[in-house]
Amino acid sequence: MKKFELAFIFLITMGPLSTAAVTEDTLLSQARDIFSPIPATPPSMLGVTHAAEKLELGKMLYFEPRLSASHLISCNTCHNVGLAGADLQETSVGHSWKKGPRNAPTVLNAVFNSSQFWDGRAKNLTEQAKGPIQAAVEMNNKPEKVIETVQSMPDYVNRFAAAYPESANPVTFDNIAETIALFESQLITPDAPFDRFLKGDGKALTDAERSGLALFMDSNCVSCHNGMNLGGKAFFRFGVQVKPAAELLADDTGRFKVTGKEGDKFVFRVPTLRNIGLTAPYFHSGKTWNLADATRIMAKSQLDLDLTPPEVQHLESFLLTLTGKQPEVIHPLLPASTPKTPRPEL
Amino acid sequence: MKKFELAFIFLITMGPLSTAAVTEDTLLSQARDIFSPIPATPPSMLGVTHAAEKLELGKMLYFEPRLSASHLISCNTCHNVGLAGADLQETSVGHSWKKGPRNAPTVLNAVFNSSQFWDGRAKNLTEQAKGPIQAAVEMNNKPEKVIETVQSMPDYVNRFAAAYPESANPVTFDNIAETIALFESQLITPDAPFDRFLKGDGKALTDAERSGLALFMDSNCVSCHNGMNLGGKAFFRFGVQVKPAAELLADDTGRFKVTGKEGDKFVFRVPTLRNIGLTAPYFHSGKTWNLADATRIMAKSQLDLDLTPPEVQHLESFLLTLTGKQPEVIHPLLPASTPKTPRPEL
Numbered sequence A, B: 001m002k003k004f005e006l007a008f009i010f011l012i013t014m015g016p017l018s019t020a021a022v023t024e025d026t027l028l029s030q031a032r033d034i035f036s037p038i039p040a041t042p043p044s045m046l047g048v049t050h051a052a053e054k055l056e057l058g059k060m061l062y063f064e065p066r067l068s069a070s071h072l073i074s075c076n077t078c079h080n081v082g083l084a085g086a087d088l089q090e091t092s093v094g095h096s097w098k099k100g101p102r103n104a105p106t107v108l109n110a111v112f113n114s115s116q117f118w119d120g121r122a123k124n125l126t127e128q129a130k131g132p133i134q135a136a137v138e139m140n141n142k143p144e145k146v147i148e149t150v151q152s153m154p155d156y157v158n159r160f161a162a163a164y165p166e167s168a169n170p171v172t173f174d175n176i177a178e179t180i181a182l183f184e185s186q187l188i189t190p191d192a193p194f195d196r197f198l199k200g201d202g203k204a205l206t207d208a209e210r211s212g213l214a215l216f217m218d219s220n221c222v223s224c225h226n227g228m229n230l231g232g233k234a235f236f237r238f239g240v241q242v243k244p245a246a247e248l249l250a251d252d253t254g255r256f257k258v259t260g261k262e263g264d265k266f267v268f269r270v271p272t273l274r275n276i277g278l279t280a281p282y283f284h285s286g287k288t289w290n291l292a293d294a295t296r297i298m299a300k301s302q303l304d305l306d307l308t309p310p311e312v313q314h315l316e317s318f319l320l321t322l323t324g325k326q327p328e329v330i331h332p333l334l335p336a337s338t339p340k341t342p343r344p345e346l
Helices: A003-014 A019-034 A051-062 A125-134 A143-151 A154-163 A173-185 A193-198 A207-218 A291-303 A309-322 B003-014 B019-034 B051-062 B125-134 B143-151 B154-163 B173-185 B193-198 B207-218 B291-303 B309-322
Strands: A235-237 A267-269 B235-237 B267-269
Touching: A019 A193, A019 A207, A051 A154, A051 A173, A125 A143, A125 A173, A143 A154, A143 A173, A154 A173, A193 A207, A193 A309, A207 A309, A291 A309, B019 B193, B019 B207, B051 B154, B051 B173, B125 B143, B125 B173, B143 B154, B143 B173, B154 B173, B193 B207, B193 B309, B207 B309, B291 B309
Parallel strands: none
Antiparallel strands: A235 A267, B235 B267
């Protein structure tokens, strides 16, 4: 029996569907065309040799403050697994208490982004991991010193040998970044109410949340915020329609700094909206602390829409359904420094 | 049958004991008179009401950077559970990248100390916890703002209500400190090789380690470093016999600052030697990075002993047997800030 015949029989048997049911069904199928749920389990490690060894090593290095010149700052400092993979700052604070230029994007679900950093200058997490370690306003270190540091601790040397047995010299900056990236790839947040909705759980969203979702799709927020991460892929100018005010930092020209193309001025990679309820403050500038404000600003700057208060409320309700199950991380135990370990430089 | 009769029969039956066996037995009984093992399980919560709620809350607050004015520094920053409960600095670095006056003592097994801080100015962990939160060179916060911060997040408010159901106003600075202290009280490191030796495992220590232990006792290191924590109780001048040089900071008069007594100048609380192999650099000044150097300096300054290289080696071997099983901590998930949460102040 073909599908449409089955549907026809169903209609005859059950009588006309209620408007609500039709609407709900339409909302779901519309949403499924645009979004997809975060998978229940992290990306497979099937193609990765010695995956368990690399993952544990990556976790250790993610929490390792000795990757920074000061021995005070680790990946987890700005991408805190207890704070939805971000920090609590407008823009991150690093070496010497220097304020960096941009707000820390969450590490959670970052593996599903097409590129990394606000300007998309890293094509993947491995490339990304090398950036902050060397940035003067972040960890302020040098690859040679990072290698010397890791190499100075027998526990790390042994773990690298076990993770890369085919390599005669496994403690490399590339391998350090790769193991960190592998650990990060496992930091996903499945099972948000919105994911359960996408998977067919009709009770996953409240009426207000459904209204917010409908508005989110109908107002074209989804031109940028679509896919599994509701963002993380395309690049758009902040101010497609109306140039925002304080939220845009005058000296941060975004992707223009990467490509040098005039058209890329104030263009940024669309951020994910996953766990947005946990990651204030917002925007690359971190100038907006409130999700309702951020929603209003986006609607105006990108779509030239003046949202009514109930619209803002519904959109915010929907955005809060994007908070998923946060990853559980057992804090790693890091090896003791040795006389060969470079001393912290403040 | 009385004990000595049994021993007598044993001697007759087995013939004279070998010298080695006698020595070993003597070493163990001598050690048992001076030391005791870290218990297998943390201090009981039997007398504590709603212990589970308080412990989880304490863990969250221990990792909570919003207890600091900057929202960048938590208890775990300087007492990192992945770094044997300490940091990697000579003296800790806090708010505004300011260098504090003293080296961070480990939080591990701190519950077994008679007092807290290098000068013993806090009588317990609860009192201790209040210090760094307010210190200008550490978290630089004020109790009122800490309370306002915690109170701004419904998840914390609910957790305090569940942990202190008898209280109408449970979010207090005292309760914040108490829950942190309760969490810290569970951070113990049992099952070090030395603990297994004390419990009667004859194979727990190597010959070199046993020689080190014998020397440690016979040279009178144990005048200060005794008990369960091999320290953490008594107060002694750094330089009982010979004033040390660079290791003593001229302007840090230690316990004199607390008591104002002339005799307390340069007096410090004896630090624990538990996990000493993991917590370089050493002394309140953090000026000594190497355990062998620290051992030599201590022997000279406190006992006027000039150790030979083999003696240093044996002592170091023994000290490394004090590394116990580190606590496993699942990183807590912290609630999102709300519009009522005070913003970070850098």
